[in-house]
Amino acid sequence: MLRNIKLEIEYDGTDFYGWQVQPELRTVQGEVQDRLQIILKQKVNLIGSGRTDVGVHALRQVANFTTDSRLDKDSILRGLNGLLPDDVVIKKVEEVDLDFNARYSAKSRTYQYRIYLGRTAILRRYVWQVLYSLNVESLVKATQQIIGEHDFSSFCVTESSKGSNICKVSEATWEKSVDELIFIIEANRFLHTMVRSLVGTLIEVGRGYFSVSDFIDIMEAKDRTKAGPTAPACGLYLAEVRY
Amino acid sequence: MLRNIKLEIEYDGTDFYGWQVQPELRTVQGEVQDRLQIILKQKVNLIGSGRTDVGVHALRQVANFTTDSRLDKDSILRGLNGLLPDDVVIKKVEEVDLDFNARYSAKSRTYQYRIYLGRTAILRRYVWQVLYSLNVESLVKATQQIIGEHDFSSFCVTESSKGSNICKVSEATWEKSVDELIFIIEANRFLHTMVRSLVGTLIEVGRGYFSVSDFIDIMEAKDRTKAGPTAPACGLYLAEVRY
Numbered sequence: 001m002l003r004n005i006k007l008e009i010e011y012d013g014t015d016f017y018g019w020q021v022q023p024e025l026r027t028v029q030g031e032v033q034d035r036l037q038i039i040l041k042q043k044v045n046l047i048g049s050g051r052t053d054v055g056v057h058a059l060r061q062v063a064n065f066t067t068d069s070r071l072d073k074d075s076i077l078r079g080l081n082g083l084l085p086d087d088v089v090i091k092k093v094e095e096v097d098l099d100f101n102a103r104y105s106a107k108s109r110t111y112q113y114r115i116y117l118g119r120t121a122i123l124r125r126y127v128w129q130v131l132y133s134l135n136v137e138s139l140v141k142a143t144q145q146i147i148g149e150h151d152f153s154s155f156c157v158t159e160s161s162k163g164s165n166i167c168k169v170s171e172a173t174w175e176k177s178v179d180e181l182i183f184i185i186e187a188n189r190f191l192h193t194m195v196r197s198l199v200g201t202l203i204e205v206g207r208g209y210f211s212v213s214d215f216i217d218i219m220e221a222k223d224r225t226k227a228g229p230t231a232p233a234c235g236l237y238l239a240e241v242r243y
Numbered sequence: 244m245l246r247n248i249k250l251e252i253e254y255d256g257t258d259f260y261g262w263q264v265q266p267e268l269r270t271v272q273g274e275v276q277d278r279l280q281i282i283l284k285q286k287v288n289l290i291g292s293g294r295t296d297v298g299v300h301a302l303r304q305v306a307n308f309t310t311d312s313r314l315d316k317d318s319i320l321r322g323l324n325g326l327l328p329d330d331v332v333i334k335k336v337e338e339v340d341l342d343f344n345a346r347y348s349a350k351s352r353t354y355q356y357r358i359y360l361g362r363t364a365i366l367r368r369y370v371w372q373v374l375y376s377l378n379v380e381s382l383v384k385a386t387q388q389i390i391g392e393h394d395f396s397s398f399c400v401t402e403s404s405k406g407s408n409i410c411k412v413s414e415a416t417w418e419k420s421v422d423e424l425i426f427i428i429e430a431n432r433f434l435h436t437m438v439r440s441l442v443g444t445l446i447e448v449g450r451g452y453f454s455v456s457d458f459i460d461i462m463e464a465k466d467r468t469k470a471g472p473t474a475p476a477c478g479l480y481l482a483e484v485r486y
């Protein structure tokens with residue numbers, strides 16, 4: 001009998017060429033698929049909620065696969081974690097309805113982007129170290145502009161395969177702690193490098209290179225060349241996928 | 244004119260053979276001293292508040308050196324951070340009285356030990372991943388026994404050079420978050436591997452292998468062989484030194 005198994009996966013993206021399988025390269029999808037094949041004794045096709053780029057982390061990537069193996073979910077969890085390298089951890093295994101698809105059933109995805117204000121040795125692989133001072137008020141004002149349904153062409157490096165660059169952003173906020181600023185964004189879909197392009201441009205607002213009205217002009221231009229630099233991958237986390 | 248310069252240093256201990264200079268090995272003291280020699284154009288003797296072992300991290304190690312260089316403190320800070328590898332960061336440079344000695348002037352040191360409850364990919368270098376369930380109540384009860392002045396011979400791997408194994412513990416608490424337990428301990432002095440031996444033994448209480456009264460017996464035995472295992476270095480942080 002065919003079963004559909006959902007995985008929640010945490011990974012440190014530092015030493016991966018992203019999520020998606022590529023020949024000869026170390027990818028998260030490849031590592032997990034290979035270990036699944038060992039414990040299930042059959043090939044599986046692991047469907048991720050979406051790709052993450054080289055160096056991007058995940059707190060809770062979601063993936064699913066179908067199998068006729070009868071191995072129970074606790075054995076899959078323990079088996080995978082026993083075989084996987086220590087930079088990928090399976091946090092949860094669940095059996096779900098056959099029509100569940102990690103990619104197409106997703107209603108929204110949430111990303112976090114961590115900025116460290118200054119230099120840090122211990123967090124260096126997991127944050128963007130920003131050395132200039134930031135005006136949080138203008139950063140927040142510019143960020144409010146992206147909430148709602150907009151064309152994000154100015155924040156997308158390659159053209160979307162779906163033809164449209166319109167995304168519906170339901171949340172876009174900054175959390176501030178003593179040493180960090182964390183950007184949290186939830187949307188129905190994300191374009192390629194969208195979060196990193198947004199953060200790179202918002203930080204230009206925060207440090208005064210762009211004004212809030214410049215930011216609005218950039219959004220309206222629908223032209224990536226008008227926006228700021230792409231923030232580094234090491235600060236970005238796929239945090240949650242909602243179904 | 245001789246000046247005394249105090250440094251506050253953060254480091255990721257993962258790739259270091261501890262603080263103290265050793266021939267042919269990569270140490271924090273060695274890395275910082277070498278860079279100081281470059282920017283001051285003279286040899287310096289960097290005095291740390293204390294050694295940290297292989298793999299142990301520091302949020303705020305304190306060190307000092309004397310020099311007749313007239314280089315201002317901002318230039319020392321920027322110069323060092325520009326030359327140091329990314330797993331050592333100078334957080335602060337201050338000019339202090341000539342009688343300040345990072346080791347002998349210290350009144351207390353505070354260590355943190357981070358335990359992650361479960362598996363984690365992203366924090367794996369910075370926590371001890373504990374997979375069994377812990378009874379926090381008995382953990383806390385046992386921990387209360389160590390507050391005050393005690394002989395910690397049962398939690399010391401090598402004999403103290405000072406002959407006495409008595410330490411005065413002013414604080415010993417656990418902070419709990421969703422996924423973590425953090426042990427915080429402040430004392431006037433620490434014996435070799437004391438925090439890791441304490442944590443390793445306390446976790447044996449938390450998982451029910453030792454009772455709280457066993458823990459008291461272990462302390463009173465003054466015998467390292469009675470205690471639990473030494474917790475791994477990757478969870479330990481030198482957090483603060485008070486003067």
